[in-house]
Amino acid sequence: MGTRAGLVLLLPVGADFGAQSLPADVAAMLGRADVDRGGEAGEGLQLQRHVDVLPRGWPVAAVTRQRDAGDAAGAAWLRADPAWIRPDINGARLYGHGDALQLDAAEAEDLLRPLKPLFGDAGMPIDAPVPGRWYLRLPEGTPLPVFTPPDEALGTDFFDHLAEGADARRWRMLLNEAQIVLHNHPRNAERAARGLPPVNSLWFWGGGMLPDRVGMHAAQVLTRDDALAAMAAAAGAQVAEPSAFAVPGSDALVDLRSARDLRQLANDWLAPALDALRTGAIASLVLDLADGQRLTVRRSQRWRVWRRPRTSLS
Incomplete structure (x- = not known):
């Protein structure tokens, strides 16, 4: 069996979802995730975490x-x-x-x-x-x-x-x-x-x-943003618009920064991605928020039953 793909979801600032709550099953899994709050805030810097441009910049x-x-x-x-x-x-x-x-x-x-x-x-x-x-x-x-x-x-x-x-x-x-x-x-x-x-x-x-080199880890990029789409194409990634969740065949980056309805995001993307993680169809799920937070979910974390559910993304 080939190496399983990793999936990264680009999300807006957590506060953009306001007081909305995650469904219980999603909240339980995200409560067990590894959390990194050390990322720099801002959509431009968020994108630059996933696209490597030389010389440095965002042209x-x-x-x-x-x-x-x-x-x-x-x-x-x-x-x-x-x-x-x-x-x-x-x-x-x-x-x-x-x-x-x-x-x-x-x-x-x-x-x-x-x-x-x-x-x-x-x-x-x-x-x-x-x-x-x-x-x-x-x-x-x-x-x-x-x-x-x-x-x-x-x-x-x-x-x-x-x-x-x-x-x-x-x-x-x-x-x-x-x-x-x-x-x-x-x-x-x-x-x-x-x-x-x-x-x-x-x-x-x-x-x-025009940069000397554009690279990125993801081989598939789903986005409606023309800037990210152009950068991904320059890096040799396959580019399409996001539609519905499907298990990626290779490491994938999905741009969901326009999402504002947390329950719809959970139903359309988070829950099916977590199901794919539980069955071993994907190796990891990363939620990268524009405020600098990064949640990494892996199948092995299912044993962290003592952790409290994470009911929101803010």
Whole structure:
């Protein structure tokens, strides 16, 4: 018999599940798990625990550009994704970005047309090989501030994520000019008439050059996140979207960071994965939470009957 696979589930911050409780059988098994609380918090750092990039970093723009257009080598890239910023009484919040805005190719091209001279004059051509993923090709050596990945900023105050530091002023000015162009674009009136959100801003993130090497332990990756999917493909892993639990044929990583219903997560993934562990179909189950917690469950832990059940993931 071949070596049994290990299964890793990427989960959100435990507090995102609130006061929800795990079913009794799942709670009992997780109560016997090995717990490591030493991981660094944050989705970006969570992903980097499973993907080995050399040189160190997380150059999402270059890796997704290579997948989307095949021309990333020899240049630095920055994602400048279409974004929807919605004002509220306390400021403004990021409500949507990228593929979630449901752009088609014609809309993306129309929206980009007045932006091309703006960024072209700055020496950073902008284009969109995929309607929801927009890119800036940067001059060699362009210094970049730290930009927040959009998934980490969704629903939060837009102004908390503006570029800071010595190089921030230029990027704030470019963003402000782009917002003026997009605010007045006729495509947004058309989108509003169809009940679609406007594209009224850009979101800069993921800057860097194509890495020399991308590796990961998992041979199968199930995710709907384009950044993780691109990194996994660059590492040679098989990539698909998560659907229903199935015993993996090799070490697998399943991205469930969008889960918020704890009972549904338990029914669809945790309970069947624990059943597979009990029968020996998989060698281990790891729950990697975005707050840095890591729970490792193995079949041998079934003898830890003195341990109290773990009723929640927070």
